[in-house]
Amino acid sequence: MFKKKKSKQEEYIVLSQANPKSAIAEAYRSLRTNLGFAGVDHPCRSIMVTSCSPQDGKSITMSNLAVVIAQAGHKVILVDCDLRKPVQHKHFHIDNHCGVTNCLLGQVTVEETAHTGLVENLTLLTSGPIPPNPAEILNSAKTRAFWPMLSEKYEYVLIDVPPVLAVTDASILATQVDGAILVVNSGVTRIDLAREARDQLLKANARIIGVVLNQVKMNSVGYQHYYYYYGDSESAK
Ligand SMILES: Nc1ncnc2c1ncn2[C@@H]1O[C@H](COP(=O)(O)OP(=O)(O)O)[C@@H](O)[C@H]1O
Numbered sequence: 001m002f003k004k005k006k007s008k009q010e011e012y013i014v015l016s017q018a019n020p021k022s023a024i025a026e027a028y029r030s031l032r033t034n035l036g037f038a039g040v041d042h043p044c045r046s047i048m049v050t051s052c053s054p055q056d057g058k059s060i061t062m063s064n065l066a067v068v069i070a071q072a073g074h075k076v077i078l079v080d081c082d083l084r085k086p087v088q089h090k091h092f093h094i095d096n097h098c099g100v101t102n103c104l105l106g107q108v109t110v111e112e113t114a115h116t117g118l119v120e121n122l123t124l125l126t127s128g129p130i131p132p133n134p135a136e137i138l139n140s141a142k143t144r145a146f147w148p149m150l151s152e153k154y155e156y157v158l159i160d161v162p163p164v165l166a167v168t169d170a171s172i173l174a175t176q177v178d179g180a181i182l183v184v185n186s187g188v189t190r191i192d193l194a195r196e197a198r199d200q201l202l203k204a205n206a207r208i209i210g211v212v213l214n215q216v217k218m219n220s221v222g223y224q225h226y227y228y229y230y231g232d233s234e235s236a237k
């Protein structure tokens with residue numbers, strides 16, 4: 001599956017998949033656990049991720065979260081609904097000729113176009129061709145009916161979307177899904193912008209189920225323990 005020389009981005013997918021003892025994979029598993037807690041009273045089946053800006057780590061968070069949820073034996077579908085800059089097909093090295101936009105236009109079914117066999121229990125629906133009017137498509141009755149349809153077939157529906165402050169797509173989708181995760185880029189995201197993103201999601205009646213603090217330095221206090229613990233157990237093999 002990961003044939004090419006790995007780029008920095010691709011390594012993060014591998015860490016959850018092929019290196020489950022890494023501190024990074026452990027962090028994604030904690031996120032998976034916390035997601036379970038968030039759904040105690042109101043089950044969260046369809047979950048989107050957003051952030052203030054591009055490059056905050058939304059897509060990489062969703063790829064890894066999808067992998068660790070699938071590894072725990074849950075049936076999960078990852079849908080690339082960033083119809084501006086889709087990247088999930090790149091993370092998993094598959095083509096993006098056909099995907100969610102084709103499904104929403106009624107040209108193909110999810111079963112016909114989604115990719116399986118990448119990781120057991122994981123189905124990936126790439127974006128498909130980028131439409132000229134993403135917000136209009138996402139605001140359609142077809143899209144609103146799409147998530148409940150997927151929730152009937154999959155335990156988790158994870159949706160990658162564009163930044164909330166840049167375009168309206170995230171606010172539109174927030175009204176359609178069970179919960180939203182807000183990614184904050186450690187040391188980069190400004191507090192006032194993070195608040196603005198939160199307020200915009202809340203205005204759209206989103207249920208913010210949690211915040212992911214991304215790009216935290218591994219040698220910052222508290223993370224060293226994981227790092228050294230796993231480092232030792234690896235070398236003892
Ligand atoms: N925790 C992290 N550590 C190191 N690099 C990261 C981390 N999260 C994201 N990146 C890098 O930042 C870039 C943007 O990540 P991406 O998930 O595509 O952001 P977004 O979807 O918010 O635009 C990618 O090159 C990715 O490899």
Ligand SMILES: [Mg+2]
Pocket residue numbers: 058059060082085087160161
């Ligand atoms: Mg992205």
